[in-house]
Amino acid sequence: MLERLGYIHSGSRRARSMKSCPLRVVFTWASAIAILLWGGAAPALAQVKVTFDKRPSIAVGNLLTADIRFKSQLDFTEFPDEPGTPSKPLVDLHRTRLGVEGRLMKAFEYQLEGELGDAAQPWRDIYIQTRPFRDLQVRAGQFKIPFSLDQLTSGMDLDFNYRSLAAAFLSPGRDVGVTLFGRVMSDSVRYQVGVFKHGGDNVRESERTDAQADRTYAGRLVARPWNAFDNLFRTFSVGAAFTSGVLPAGPNGVRGKTIPGDALFQHLFVNGHRQRIGGEFQWRPGPVGLQAEYIRVRDQRFGQGIDNQDLPNAYARGWYVTGTWLLTGEQKRDSVEPARPFLRGGVGAIEIGARVERLAAWSPGVNDGSFSSPRAPWVMPVADDVWTGGVNWYWNDYVKLQANIIRERRAADGRVIVGQGDLWSQTFRVQFGF
Amino acid sequence: MTRPSPPTSILAIALVVACLLAGRPLGAQVSVDSLLDGSSLEDLWVHVNDRDWEDLHTHFRENTYYPADVEWRGVRVRNAAIRVRGVASRNGHKPSFRVDFNRYVTGQTFFGLDALTLDSSWQDPSMITNRLSMLIFRRMGIAAPRVAHVRLFAGAGREYVGVYAVTEEVTESFLRARFGEDTGYLYEFNHLENDNWGFQDPGPRLGWYVPRFTPKTHEFESVANLYMPIRDLVQRINDAPQSDLESRLGGYLDINGVITMLAIQNFVAQTDGLVGGVGLNNFYLYRFAGKNLSVLIPWDQGNAFGSFESGFDPPPWWNMDSNVLASKIWNEPKYRARYLGALLQVADLVSADGLLLTEAQRDYQQIRDAVYADAFSPYPLSQFERAHTTIEQYVRIRPDEVRQYVASLTQ
DSSP: OTTTTTOOOOOSHHHHHOOSOHHHHHHHHHHHHHHHHHHHOHHHHTTEEEEEESEEEEEETTTEEEEEEEEEEEEEEEOOOOTTSOOOOSEEEEEEEEEEEEEETTTEEEEEEEETTOSSSOEEEEEEEEOSOTTSEEEEEEEEOSOOHHHHSOGGGOSSSSOOHHHHHHSOOEEEEEEEEEEETTTTEEEEEEEESSSOSSSOHHHHTOTTOOOEEEEEEEEOTTTTSOSTTTTOEEEEEEEEEEEEEESOOOOOBOTTSOBOSOOOOEEEEEEEEEEEEEEOOTTEEEEEEEEEEEEEETTOSTTSOOEEEEEEEEEEEEEEEETTOOOOOSSOOOSSOBTTTBOOEEEEEEEEEEEEEEOSSOOOSOTTSTTOSSOOOEEEEEEEEEEEEEOSSSEEEEEEEEEEEEEETTEEOTTOSSEEEEEEEEEEEO | OOOOOHHHHHHHHHHHHHHHHTTOOTTOSSOHHHHHSOSSOEEEEEEOOHHHHHHHHHTTTSOOOEEEEEEETTEEEEEEEEEEEOSTTOOSSSOEEEEESSSSSTTOOBTTBSEEEEEOOTTOTTSOHHHHHHHHHHHTTOOOOOEEEEEEEETTTTEEEEEEEEEEOSSHHHHHHHHSOOOSEEEEEOOOTTOOOSSOOOOSOGGGTTTTEEESSSTTSOHHHHHHHHHHHHHHHHHSOTTOTHHHHTTTBOHHHHHHHHHHHHHTTOSSSTTOBTBSOSEEEEEOTTSSOEEEEEOOOTTTTHHHHTTOOOOTTTTTTSSHHHHHHHHSHHHHHHHHHHHHHHHHHHHGGGHHHHHHHHHHHHHHHHHHTOTTOSSOHHHHHHHHHHHHHHHHHHHHHHHHHHHHHHO
16 A cells, blocks of 8 residues: 555665664764865855755855755545455555755755655665756666656655556666766757666565566656747657566566555566556646656566466556646646645635546466466456546645545456446545645 | 367267266266375376475475466366475475465365365374374264375476375365355364463453464454354363263264264374373364354374384373363263273274274385385385384284273273
8 A cells, every 4th residue: 555655665775774764864964964064165164054945955155055855745545445455544644754955066966865654665765966967967876767757756746646556556666776867959858868776666575675686777758849939839748768677587577556555466477577668748738737658567477387388478558647727827837836825815726637547467368267376378457447536725835735536447357347346435635845 | 159070079979978888977087086085196296387396495484375286187277376384394305285276266176175285294204194093083973184195296397206195175175075064164273382272261362262273264254253152162161060061062062073083083192182292283173154063173193103103102091181171071980981982983993804904004005116216205214114014013903902991991
């Protein structure tokens, strides 16, 4: 459930070894930087400036800026009663993150962010990146592998309580790596290419801890053909992305879960390569936002049959189409800023939205009766079709309330599963952050 | 619909006629009875991925299931699940296995069995003590699993991995076959280390029963539903007056069944059963659907006969004071008489026409060559031979020994 909701655990050994509290580490970093500045850049200390413009910020001349970030989300959920599945919490402190980000001299930008509610793997983003040349930048550390628009969107800026199932389960998540990225042709084209230590942290626990896990390569290209023009299509963008990596032999097949967080995909044995391809679209004409994405994952299964034979590849596919409308007229952006904040003379910003999505898995071949085995040659096709309707109420720059109503219809082998054709969930989120 | 061509039709009719003439209807040619009746040493082939087979040996302490197909007499049952089983006998050299046929496919069976165990006889150099014991239980009217031996092959390369005792598990299919119902409450008793529990009343806390009685049916019911009846039964065992056990246990426990089980276990010198040296062990408890009545079902009698070899020759009333119920039975003349009567019945049964001796010798002949070819056997062949010699001696001597014991007590 927590993974479905976005509690993504770090997959890197380095991250796993860091068991300390993020608060303490942020403090330690801040102290170290202070000492550094005290010893080596004493003149700059004279220029230390503390401000609070949306969030607490410290600027030390041109040497350093540090913005303190805090993110919290409290969810109230009501999922359908489904026999044979664990009960779900009604209240979930979904996200409590503390971080610091800013500039280091003129050449670098950095970010540190940790999840206070995850003592085992607290670290999320820990990276540093070059700053001066927007055409070509380099980022190193632990961060999200560049794949999936929805997955790369901050959890605080989602249009709905949950990411799309496709992004939540078919994207790789975070890992330790290096990426080159930039904006070229007057920001009409954005690119990201990177190499990562393993296959991301948004995978099964068995894969995260598998010593055989190897590098993953990723790339993403987004075109905004009318970016330079001041017309209705200026925000129109389309993109494509891929990842390719070695899949350690074992029960490491791609995960897929339902909205309440129960298993949807079979737990398959795999071996070979995992490849993802994705396509994305986004358009934000004024207060309206339209977004869609398609992701397909292919897992190879060399030598994974009962008799050691090669099995057909296993596939998973997900897509979604989202539409939102800011009724109060603000421009749709990643972070919506109410024109007239609530309790300050206005009602805030109110947005309605709807999403249609599907998550599915299958394999080629014919039903030989072995579909339920983790080494089955033929994987029974399963699919979860989800319709989400929601209202977002942005009070101000800090507070957002979100209410969603979700309908699911699950099918196996092309037929709706008995009792799972009309499942309703309701979720409500109180979000605070700066 | 496509009409079959004449040659195909003729062939099909000929096949059916041939089967009818042979008196073996189609579909009944392979019955699990042929596997479990022990009339022949069958070959069983577990198809399992090499990596999984290795993991089963490397991670033998884990209860992880791996997918497997099970093939017997050319019939391959797919989508089974296999894991290592056992407690003290758990090992990575020649592990025992549990094969579950409906873990991945609800309702799937292996010729009617939900599950079976493949016992490597890790603690029994003769490899036949469990089979002989279960045979006596069944002949004495106690619902007990059938046990037979197989040559086990594993992996895509069909590697011979040794002689195993295949045992039908006490599951719903077992209950249906023995009691004609499977909707009651079935529990497997788990002996906890240093527990030494013998039906003493542990108090009102239901949590005490949870680790000791694992539900095998109705697994998802509440602790109260599952364990209040067991607590009630244990309290009744403790409250029941020695002179009239039925006054509290009538309708709750098959007392005669328990007496028979005690007699059999002490006849075969089972040191790890109801009156084991370290408390209760190796049984299932089944409470019939819609009733309060429970029965005990014996399990894993691999420690029987072995005590004879070690020089420990327990008398047939051995350890009767080790648990509350056995103690009341032993100390009350009318129940003691029933117990001694059951002992004599067992003695008569096993000596009639040399039943047990014949079975022991037949088992030995049946598995001898396969054991000699078993590269994974934990025992030297000399120990296998000696164990069989010992069992044969035991079977020859024990009936008269028991009769003498009983006679000495009743004089």
